[in-house]
Amino acid sequence: xxxxxxxxxxxxxxxxxxxxxxxxxxxxxxxxxxxxxxxxxxxxxxxxxxxxxxxxxxxxxxxxxxxxxxxxxxxxxxxxxxxxxxxxxxxxxxxxxxxxxxxxxxxxxxxxxxxxxxxxxxxxxxxxxxxxxxxxxxxxxxxxxxxxxxxxxxxxxxxxxxxxxxxxxxxxxxxxxxxxxxxxxxxxxxxxxxxxxxxxxxxxxxxxxxxxxxxxxxxxxxxxxxxxxxxxxxxxxxxxxxxxxxxxxxxxxxxxxxxxxxxxxxxxxxxxxxxxxxxxxxxxxx
Amino acid sequence: xxxxxxxxxxxxxxxxxxxxxxxxxxxxxxxxxxxxxxxxxxxxxxxxxxxxxxxxxxxxxxxxxxxxxxxxxxxxxxxxxxxxxxxxxxxxxxxxxxxxxxxxxxxxxxxxxxxxxxxxxxxxxxxxxxxxxxxxxxxxxxxxxxxxxxxxxxxxxxxxxxxxxxxxxxxxxxxxxxxxxxxxxxxxxxxxxxxxxxxxxxxxxxxxxxxxxxxxxxxxxxxxxxxxxxxxxxxxxxxxxxxxxxxxxxxxxxxxxxxxxxxxxxxxxxxxxxxxxxxxxxxxxxxxxxxxxxxxxxxxxxxxxxxxxxxxxxxxxxxxxxxxxxxxxxxxxxxxxxxxxxxxxxxxxxxxxxxxxxxxxxxxxxx
Numbered sequence: 001x002x003x004x005x006x007x008x009x010x011x012x013x014x015x016x017x018x019x020x021x022x023x024x025x026x027x028x029x030x031x032x033x034x035x036x037x038x039x040x041x042x043x044x045x046x047x048x049x050x051x052x053x054x055x056x057x058x059x060x061x062x063x064x065x066x067x068x069x070x071x072x073x074x075x076x077x078x079x080x081x082x083x084x085x086x087x088x089x090x091x092x093x094x095x096x097x098x099x100x101x102x103x104x105x106x107x108x109x110x111x112x113x114x115x116x117x118x119x120x121x122x123x124x125x126x127x128x129x130x131x132x133x134x135x136x137x138x139x140x141x142x143x144x145x146x147x148x149x150x151x152x153x154x155x156x157x158x159x160x161x162x163x164x165x166x167x168x169x170x171x172x173x174x175x176x177x178x179x180x181x182x183x184x185x186x187x188x189x190x191x192x193x194x195x196x197x198x199x200x201x202x203x204x205x206x207x208x209x210x211x212x213x214x215x216x217x218x219x220x221x222x223x224x225x226x227x228x229x230x231x232x233x234x235x236x237x238x239x240x241x242x243x244x245x246x247x248x249x250x251x252x253x254x255x256x257x258x259x260x261x262x263x264x265x266x267x268x269x270x271x272x273x274x275x276x277x278x279x280x281x282x283x284x285x286x
Numbered sequence: 287x288x289x290x291x292x293x294x295x296x297x298x299x300x301x302x303x304x305x306x307x308x309x310x311x312x313x314x315x316x317x318x319x320x321x322x323x324x325x326x327x328x329x330x331x332x333x334x335x336x337x338x339x340x341x342x343x344x345x346x347x348x349x350x351x352x353x354x355x356x357x358x359x360x361x362x363x364x365x366x367x368x369x370x371x372x373x374x375x376x377x378x379x380x381x382x383x384x385x386x387x388x389x390x391x392x393x394x395x396x397x398x399x400x401x402x403x404x405x406x407x408x409x410x411x412x413x414x415x416x417x418x419x420x421x422x423x424x425x426x427x428x429x430x431x432x433x434x435x436x437x438x439x440x441x442x443x444x445x446x447x448x449x450x451x452x453x454x455x456x457x458x459x460x461x462x463x464x465x466x467x468x469x470x471x472x473x474x475x476x477x478x479x480x481x482x483x484x485x486x487x488x489x490x491x492x493x494x495x496x497x498x499x500x501x502x503x504x505x506x507x508x509x510x511x512x513x514x515x516x517x518x519x520x521x522x523x524x525x526x527x528x529x530x531x532x533x534x535x536x537x538x539x540x541x542x543x544x545x546x547x548x549x550x551x552x553x554x555x556x557x558x559x560x561x562x563x564x565x566x567x568x569x570x571x572x573x574x575x576x577x578x579x580x581x582x583x584x585x586x587x588x589x590x591x592x593x594x595x596x597x598x599x600x601x602x603x604x605x606x607x608x609x610x611x612x613x614x615x616x617x618x619x620x621x622x623x624x625x626x627x628x629x630x631x632x633x634x635x636x637x638x639x640x641x642x643x644x645x646x647x648x649x650x651x652x653x
Contacts, residue, residue, distance in 0.1 A: 177369070177371075179367050179369060179371040180371060180373060182338055182358075182365075182367075182371070183365070183367060183371040183372075183373070184373075184384070184388075185337075185338070185357075185358040185359045186336060186338075186358055186359075186363055186364065186365040186433075186442075187359075187364075187384050187385035187388065187432070187433075187436060188359050188360075188362070188385050188388050188389055188436060189359055189384070189385075189388040190359050190388070193388045197384070197387075197388070198373055201375045202373075202374070202375060
């Protein structure tokens with residue numbers, strides 16, 4: 001109400017506007033600024049667009065588009081994609097089981113050398129994947145006797161991505177005032193009730209951020225997988241690599257790659273829609 | 287119905303002592319306020335009663351049970367926080383129901399109790415709202431309902447109104463008192479706001495540097511302060527440093543002492559055991575000083591004469607600064623007589639201090 005009144009008043013007060021010139025100096029700068037941003041977006045998206053384009057090529061003939069290549073995604077590549085999903089989900093669950101109590105202990109209890117501990121726990125993020133892969137092969141072969149198994153694969157992912165789960169949960173827990181826990185206690189809740197009913201739901205966004213990061217990284221993980229995977233444990237990412245090495249560029253391989261890309265992209269998009277970017281601060285992505 | 291007893295309760299943080307050997311008996315159904323400036327240990331004391339802070343020494347008793355080792359969730363207390371602390375992801379009704387749910391109360395009973403509680407705070411239509419959709423006052427009322435829903439033995443309040451604006455504070459403090467009176471529960475209330483403490487307490491414990499400086503009713507605290515800190519913390523006061531000249535028996539048989547400070551002689555109630563020759567501080571409230579008319583009190587030795595140095599009209603009262611032979615006195619006059627004082631600046635007037643109290647002066651430097 002008041003807004004419309006104000007605008008009517010100011011419109012009356014203003015002298016009649018000059019006819020708008022299309023090419024004001026401001027408009028030119030606007031167009032250039034937009035063009036600049038879109039140019040770089042195109043550059044960044046180019047490799048993906050190329051793969052997408054390639055995956056849509058009709059096989060055999062010259063020219064023409066078809067979705068034939070995507071039949072393979074559900075066909076011979078289905079097991080690879082499933083394995084990627086399974087290992088990812090298993091890793092996320094294990095990560096959660098370790099990271100939630102760990103974050104709680106780190107934030108809520110006095111631990112000597114806390115900052116050193118945190119740096120140490122984050123170490124795997126700064127370890128070159130090739131170094132990590134080699135170390136794991138050695139450890140598996142001589143210590144744990146799990147080379148080339150799914151267990152080995154999942155264990156490798158846990159080691160590599162645990163900090164990605166831990167850090168967002170720590171950030172969320174630090175943001176959570178301790179009064180909520182205290183209020184729950186005064187109302188008669190024991191530690192488990194307070195955790196399940198109050199802290200866990202309030203930590204939801206932080207935990208989701210951890211799940212997102214772990215998912216994106218593991219689902220597309222390739223280098224460490226190359227070291228520790230065996231004949232029966234070829235993930236989708238590894239399959240893309242081996243096929244390209246042995247059979248050259250095939251539209252079917254491109255279709256698998258495109259599918260992986262789309263899955264990751266949609267998961268991230270969904271997360272930002274629901275939670276925004278706040279809980280990804282202090283992590284790898286932001 | 288619970289009696290709360292603190293025995294030599296102490297809390298240390300490293301080398302600092304936040305609470306220093308506090309002992310207190312709080313009667314069943316009594317409303318006690320811990321009043322003091324920030325850092326005096328009042329919140330720490332309350333949190334020890336709640337079990338959120340562990341005492342370094344001493345014992346806390348609820349009736350005949352020593353609760354030192356009873357965890358918070360089994361003490362059956364209700365605590366109102368400064369920041370209402372409503373669970374942001376639960377609706378108003380679920381917040382109120384929380385304490386009953388974790389206890390495993392049957393569903394129908396919970397529903398009934400929640401409805402009862404929401405009716406009590408006059409928010410029956412708000413059960414489905416989230417805390418963020420309520421005003422500050424409504425949030426604090428829901429917090430009160432949540433804390434009362436479980437029928438706790440002891441009610442604890444940690445400055446529950448300090449985040450609210452003034453009008454709301456005034457209304458809510460009487461709601462709190464009303465809720466406590468109706469439930470007849472023992473209550474401990476922490477605040478730094480004197481008017482809050484005076485409005486709702488049966489007894490006030492004035493705290494200073496981790497100790498209870500004085501425990502008593504509003505009248506005790508206000509008119510018979512036992513220390514300089516209490517006298518100055520609660521309201522305006524004239525503190526006159528001087529010497530006890532003699533003991534006097536009043537016509538009603540009460541023992542009083544005469545204190546001389548500067549050229550002023552005062553007849554004071556003695557809250558300790560002052561003897562002639564002792565150094566003492568006499569406290570006079572600005573509003574207990576009377577103006578004496580020209581014709582009266584010629585032979586009254588306790589009438590003080592002075593020159594008005596400042597007049598401030600504050601609406602219901604007039605405040606005068608009076609220089610009585612070098613001793614500054616703050617005088618507050620209300621009612622109709624105040625209007626005749628508006629042009630008294632630089633004039634001489636005669637005053638009679640009433641309700642004077644005296645305590646031993648422990649400060650090393652004589653005034």
